[in-house]
Amino acid sequence: MEILYLLIPLSAVLVLLIVAVFAWAVHGGQFEDLEHEAERILTDEPSGA
Amino acid sequence: MTAAALPPSIHPAFDGPDAGRRTPHDAGAQAAATLDALDDPLEQGRFTRWIQGAHGERLAESSLQLAGMHCAACAGIIEQALAAVPGVCSARVSAAAQRASVCWDPARTRASALVAAVRALGYAAVPDAAAPARAMRRAEARQALWRLFVAAFCGMQVMMLATPGYVAAADELAPDLRQLLNASSWLLTLPVLVFAAGPFFSGAWRSLKARRIGMDVPVALGIAITFVAGSGATFAPGGLFGREVYFDSLTMFVAFLLAARFVEMRSRHRSAEALEASLARMPQTAWRIEPDDSTVALPVHRLVPGDRALVPVGEAFPADGTLAQGATQADESLLSGESAPVAKAPGAEVVAGSVNLGAPVRMHVQRVGADTRFEAIVSMMRSAATQRPAAARVADRWAGPFLAIVLVLAAAAALAWSQIDAQRAVWVAVSVLIVTCPCALSLAAPATIVAAARAWARRGVVVQRLDAIETLARVDQVFFDKTGTLTTEGLRVAAVQAAAGAAPPLAPDEALACAAALAAWSTHPVARALVAAAAASQARSDALAPSRAQREIGPIDTAAVQELPGRGLVYRDARGRQWRLGAPGWAGEGAAPAARVVLGVDGCTLAGFALEEALREGAAEAVRALRSAGVRVSLLSGDTDARARALAARLGIDDVLAGATPAAKLEALAAAQRAGRCVAMVGDGVNDAPVLARADVSFAMGQGALVARAQADAVIVSGRLGDLACARASALRAMRIVRQNLGWAAIYNALGIPLAFAGWLPPWLAGLGMAASSLFVVLNAMRAAALPAAGTAPSAPAAPVVAPVAAPGAA
Numbered sequence: 001m002e003i004l005y006l007l008i009p010l011s012a013v014l015v016l017l018i019v020a021v022f023a024w025a026v027h028g029g030q031f032e033d034l035e036h037e038a039e040r041i042l043t044d045e046p047s048g049a
Numbered sequence: 050m051t052a053a054a055l056p057p058s059i060h061p062a063f064d065g066p067d068a069g070r071r072t073p074h075d076a077g078a079q080a081a082a083t084l085d086a087l088d089d090p091l092e093q094g095r096f097t098r099w100i101q102g103a104h105g106e107r108l109a110e111s112s113l114q115l116a117g118m119h120c121a122a123c124a125g126i127i128e129q130a131l132a133a134v135p136g137v138c139s140a141r142v143s144a145a146a147q148r149a150s151v152c153w154d155p156a157r158t159r160a161s162a163l164v165a166a167v168r169a170l171g172y173a174a175v176p177d178a179a180a181p182a183r184a185m186r187r188a189e190a191r192q193a194l195w196r197l198f199v200a201a202f203c204g205m206q207v208m209m210l211a212t213p214g215y216v217a218a219a220d221e222l223a224p225d226l227r228q229l230l231n232a233s234s235w236l237l238t239l240p241v242l243v244f245a246a247g248p249f250f251s252g253a254w255r256s257l258k259a260r261r262i263g264m265d266v267p268v269a270l271g272i273a274i275t276f277v278a279g280s281g282a283t284f285a286p287g288g289l290f291g292r293e294v295y296f297d298s299l300t301m302f303v304a305f306l307l308a309a310r311f312v313e314m315r316s317r318h319r320s321a322e323a324l325e326a327s328l329a330r331m332p333q334t335a336w337r338i339e340p341d342d343s344t345v346a347l348p349v350h351r352l353v354p355g356d357r358a359l360v361p362v363g364e365a366f367p368a369d370g371t372l373a374q375g376a377t378q379a380d381e382s383l384l385s386g387e388s389a390p391v392a393k394a395p396g397a398e399v400v401a402g403s404v405n406l407g408a409p410v411r412m413h414v415q416r417v418g419a420d421t422r423f424e425a426i427v428s429m430m431r432s433a434a435t436q437r438p439a440a441a442r443v444a445d446r447w448a449g450p451f452l453a454i455v456l457v458l459a460a461a462a463a464l465a466w467s468q469i470d471a472q473r474a475v476w477v478a479v480s481v482l483i484v485t486c487p488c489a490l491s492l493a494a495p496a497t498i499v500a501a502a503r504a505w506a507r508r509g510v511v512v513q514r515l516d517a518i519e520t521l522a523r524v525d526q527v528f529f530d531k532t533g534t535l536t537t538e539g540l541r542v543a544a545v546q547a548a549a550g551a552a553p554p555l556a557p558d559e560a561l562a563c564a565a566a567l568a569a570w571s572t573h574p575v576a577r578a579l580v581a582a583a584a585a586s587q588a589r590s591d592a593l594a595p596s597r598a599q600r601e602i603g604p605i606d607t608a609a610v611q612e613l614p615g616r617g618l619v620y621r622d623a624r625g626r627q628w629r630l631g632a633p634g635w636a637g638e639g640a641a642p643a644a645r646v647v648l649g650v651d652g653c654t655l656a657g658f659a660l661e662e663a664l665r666e667g668a669a670e671a672v673r674a675l676r677s678a679g680v681r682v683s684l685l686s687g688d689t690d691a692r693a694r695a696l697a698a699r700l701g702i703d704d705v706l707a708g709a710t711p712a713a714k715l716e717a718l719a720a721a722q723r724a725g726r727c728v729a730m731v732g733d734g735v736n737d738a739p740v741l742a743r744a745d746v747s748f749a750m751g752q753g754a755l756v757a758r759a760q761a762d763a764v765i766v767s768g769r770l771g772d773l774a775c776a777r778a779s780a781l782r783a784m785r786i787v788r789q790n791l792g793w794a795a796i797y798n799a800l801g802i803p804l805a806f807a808g809w810l811p812p813w814l815a816g817l818g819m820a821a822s823s824l825f826v827v828l829n830a831m832r833a834a835a836l837p838a839a840g841t842a843p844s845a846p847a848a849p850v851v852a853p854v855a856a857p858g859a860a
Contacts (some may be wrong), residue, residue: 005229008210012233015206019199019240026195 061640064580080277088159096176111160113149116173116185126259127167134158134166183274193314197307200245200583204235204300210234211297231283234296241300242276262452271482275299278475291472292335298813305820313827335367338650371418377407429513455485471813477808484815485802495788496830501783503834509767517762520746522780524729526721527675531686533733534750541581541663548654560587560656563602564648567618569631570610577647626650667771672700676776685714714740748763781834790826799820
């Protein structure tokens with residue numbers, strides 16, 4: 001059971017890490033135009049919008 | 050519009066202070082860079098319109114887009130701050146639309162002072178022109194999504210860490226392990242408290258600073274107390290706050306509440322986007338045709354009536370006017386909700402903001418800027434968006450005292466329980482505080498009514514006064530004006546009576562075709578009705594009638610047709626016979642008595658045509674739908690008794706008031722109201738303005754230029770009367786949803802308060818109940834945005850077929 005004393009704090013840190021990754025994704029605008037990303041493959045421009 | 054998109058032959062002629070200013074990118078950058086730009090007259094024109102004050106002075110009315118508002122109380126705070134700026138005549142703020150409409154005196158203040166006043170309160174404000182507002186919405190959506198994620202994700206983890214505490218037997222969990230679990234929960238609750246719950250604390254602080262109690266105060270208080278008590282129990286177990294921690298309740302409560310606000314924010318953004326989508330229809334640039342036939346590009350507000358303009362394919366018409374050259378199709382979905390293109394021949398009327406789909410055309414400009422139908426509709430939608438419906442005003446009035454009672458109740462509960470069981474006093478107080486917060490109550494009405502207004506707009510009914518939705522649901526008698534409302538301006542051929550024994554003998558279809566061949570040379574309404582009827586009968590039954598008629602009358606020689614005012618048309622054909630089309634007696638003797646127009650050859654009647662007023666599309670269906678819904682339908686007309694009754698009989702209306710003066714119409718309405726009925730009036734909006742004003746709720750038919758002057762609660766922009774029945778069904782549905790929401794909130798509070806007071810409602814259940822009921826109310830309100838199933842299939846909110854202006858690629 002001693003392993004819990006390591007795992008519980010580790011899980012808390014991991015959660016905070018995931019939150020940070022999500023923050024990066026949200027502020028990069030990844031959740032704003034879900035349709036457009038799917039359709040980008042159909043457009044000609046190599047760079048997309 | 051960028052230079053790259055201009056046709057090669059056309060040179061942009063932006064000049065003077067305009068140069069480069071009206072591009073979308075600049076607009077955003079400028080608004081952000083400095084407030085001073087707001088005082089530039091050209092910039093100001095984008096969010097300000099000029100109106101006449103009570104004493105004839107010139108006043109400005111500006112719309113601002115706000116951000117950072119969370120409840121009705123914020124609207125009041127901003128309103129007061131704006132009204133306190135010297136030179137501001139009035140300020141209206143809508144929490145639902147997050148918009149402010151400010152009326153101010155340009156001699157005494159400036160637009161930048163208004164924005165500065167709002168910003169000083171800690172809210173964000175930008176002029177309500179699309180680009181910066183859109184950027185602000187995007188930032189708000191991102192922030193809200195992130196807060197929601199932090200609260201929900203951390204909440205899940207905290208719940209996992211809390212589970213051992215719930216399921217373990219009394220001595221199964223070692224004290225130091227329990228301590229570790231609690232400390233981890235505390236760590237994960239910290240971001241929820243500091244970051245995700247930030248809006249509640251800042252909202253509470255703002256309303257306290259303004260000496261008011263907003264919705265956020267009990268919420269923030271509940272969160273803060275729970276956290277402080279939980280921290281105490283975690284780090285000093287067995288101390289003042291006992292051993293119980295409720296971090297799982299706290300995070301879940303915040304997550305649910307943020308979810309409700311997120312849904313509400315999305316719906317608000319959708320409303321704003323719909324309005325902007327129609328605004329974006331208006332081009333920024335117009336191509337004016339100079340006297341020497343060259344074309345110059347200029348900002349659209351530089352066009353003046355009388356100009357000629359070129360409209361390329363895929364662009365919107367820059368002004369109201371007529372087609373001068375070229376035939377095309379136009380997408381007029383912004384007026385009618387119907388996305389099928391409308392064919393336009395030279396001379397046809399075109400409206401600003403509709404998109405030219407067919408071919409490049411030239412137009413005569415007749416009305417520009419604020420006089421166009423487009424601008425009239427947009428400003429109506431705007432003014433409706435800054436209103437608070439009556440039900441919401443009632444809720445606002447009671448929210449303040451109610452919240453004060455909530456705080457007193459919570460304090461009383463804490464006091465009472467500190468005598469009974471001091472360990473539980475804090476938790477009971479928190480439960481009372483949270484369970485009674487009337488968030489759901491304050492959201493119930495405005496969210497629903499704004500959603501219903503959106504549904505109406507999609508059907509082509511634009512609301513000017515939001516109360517119209519509430520009132521229409523109660524209406525039990527509808528008065529229709531006749532001319533221009535139930536009928537259109539035009540005439541219709543009701544019957545063709547071929548004269549017996551006429552030489553040459555003609556079948557009715559052939560007679561009609563002959564008459565139409567002559568009538569084509571006249572623009573008289575009767576002649577137009579004959580031409581339309583001939584075309585319809587040809588399409589319907591007898592495609593050969595025109596060729597047989599052709600044999601009879603021969604090819605028409607234009608030079609030989611003469612129009613005699615008050616009588617009709619005269620034509621001498623190749624065989625020397627004189628044809629006449631016109632008044633009975635003049636064109637030919639012995640026509641049937643019902644005939645108003647007669648076709649004759651050499652004084653001998655060939656056929657008579659009976660005419661009647663053309664019914665507006667859907668009029669009969671609308672009357673039938675209203676009657677079957679149990680609404681009394683009455684006809685008011687200034688026309689003669691016989692004509693009014695004939696029309697009423699065609700529509701199935703039995704209550705007719707004919708030959709009525711405006712005073713008599715008013716009296717008829719007043720009599721119905723005295724009898725206790727709620728009365729709706731449908732008119733053309735201009736000639737019958739006083740009658741419309743007297744009715745409980747009024748509708749105007751939005752035809753031609755008249756829409757700008759319409760004095761009605763709502764305008765049926767589509768011109769389809771059937772939409773009235775749809776609007777009524779939608780209003781009934783919206784009010785049913787409001788009642789459901791209010792009922793739900795009342796039951797929930799009535800059950801929750803005694804339970805919490807008795808200590809039977811743990812904080813986690815109180816939080817879940819309160820947040821879930823807010824979410825329930827918001828989601829339920831969204832249903833009002835759906836169009837009622839009755840009526841014809843509505844078209845989807847029209848996506849522009851060809852994007853007319855600034856492509857949203859950067860978004």
